[in-house]
Amino acid sequence: MAEETYRYQQLEQWLQQGISDGRWKVGDRLPSIREICAQQGLSKATVQHALQRLEAQGLLEVRPKAGHFVTLVPTATEPPRVTSQIDVPRPVNVSDLLLDIMGRSAAFDLLPELHAGDLPPGIIALNRSIGRALRRQRGADFQYYDKPAGDFALREQLGLLLAKRGWPATTDGLCITSGCQHALFLALMACCQRGDVVAVESPGFYGVLQLLEQLGLQVMEIPTSTATGMDMEALEEALGRWDIQACIVSPAFATPGGALMSDASRRRLMVLAEEYDLAVIEDDIYAESGFSQVPDTLKALDDTDRVIHCSSFSKVLSRDLRLGWISGGRWHQRILHLKMVTQLASSRYLQQGVAEYMKDGELSAHLRRQRKLLRAQRDRLLASLQAWPVPVRVTAPQGGLAVWLELPATVDTLAAYRKALDAGVVITPGPLFSASGEYANCLRISFSHPWDERRIRALNQLPELLNLT
Secondary structure, three states: OHHHHHHHHHHHHHHHHHHHHOOOOOOOEOOOHHHHHHHHOOOHHHHHHHHHHHHHOOOEEEEOOOEEEEOOOOOOOOOOOOOOOOOOOEOOOOOHHHHHHHHOOOOOOOOOOOOOOOOOHHHHHHHHHHHHHHHOOOOOHHHOOOOOOOOHHHHHHHHHHHHOOOOOOOHHHOEEEOOHHHHHHHHHHHHOOOOOEEEEEEOOOHHHHHHHHHOOOEEEEEEEEOOOEEOHHHHHHHHHHOOEEEEEEOOEEEOOOOEEOOHHHHHHHHHHHHHOOOEEEEEOOOHHHOOOOOOOOHHHHOOOOOEEEEEEOOOOOOOOOOOEEEEOHHHHHHHHHHHHHHOOOOOHHHHHHHHHHHHOOHHHHHHHHHHHHHHHHHHHHHHHHHOOOOOOEEOOOOOOOEEEEEOOOOOOHHHHHHHHHHOOOOOEEHHHHOOOOOOOOEEEEEOOOOOOHHHHHHHHHHHHHOOOO
């Protein structure tokens, strides 16, 4: 027995050393159990025991019918620095560059024209559910609009999903929207008037800046850590100096860096909201991507109906599925009216198909696979970035779809945009994530797509395109 114990420990150390030395890199598949047994002269039980121990350490993951893959997170780099400056409220003027990026469908891909790979099982199942719902349409339903709140069965499934995250959402408290951006739009229209000041994360979501510009609202940028989220002390200082009507936050794995707000910060935000009569708009779109945990919603702490919860399926299921939801708290009745004005109604068969997909357990199964895949793709990206010719500061998020890079101060990512385009690569420059023009030496890079040979080649071109070589 002692000899067998020694042998599995020897194998564990040998595999661990092979990973550290780069014999097997992040994303690589290890030899099969049968191959290791033959090469090392070990029993199947010994090999399985060693692999299980490495999996428990987070060095390997098992993919059904595929084998064991390396998920070792590379040595951590310094995180990007956090600005501490609080500027005055200002109007928003979104760069035309954002329209160019969106026009190329490049928000989350260096090579948007690639469109490579087969449909994952979860999307195949989704398409089948939607197709069945469409075929079930009978009678004269096609001649009628859906109710403003949306399909009851879908709201019921959303309630069950959100209850797992500490918030017993009711069907009456939910409204189906055309994606999360639409939900945020409704939230801002419901609680703000033209000229009001809205606090946002900096760096933060450029889609929010677009909405503020269109609604004639002023932005108050609050310093935000790309690891722990909005600085509550800075927010409190801003609230004491200016009349701020609303605050938009992404507590779970916020773009661009994947920040996760601590429980203490969440509770402090709710205290400040009550003290300063603040509407809190929760952009919850990335929460279900959490690799090892799906945090509770901020709405779960809302005892006074101050939180407007917004989310959708676009980041964890399909960008093409334009279905989101909103729970408006004290503004919910106004939001229902605004939804009818801006969208009139949602597609009945699309909602029914997604409700069936969720009820059948297909969404849960898809999310389990997706989280493992995203973690592996994040690890592969971090490993590649560590091989760059100059050190970079980069986040290592535990969820979301992207990392945030801080490059040397001499780098101008906006100036590099056209140069990269000429090389067939689309980058997302840092200044897009602020209304102030800051973060010129920063870059968001997504890991939402597989790192095949062509994307790796594009990634490896970036140091030259950014004048880092």
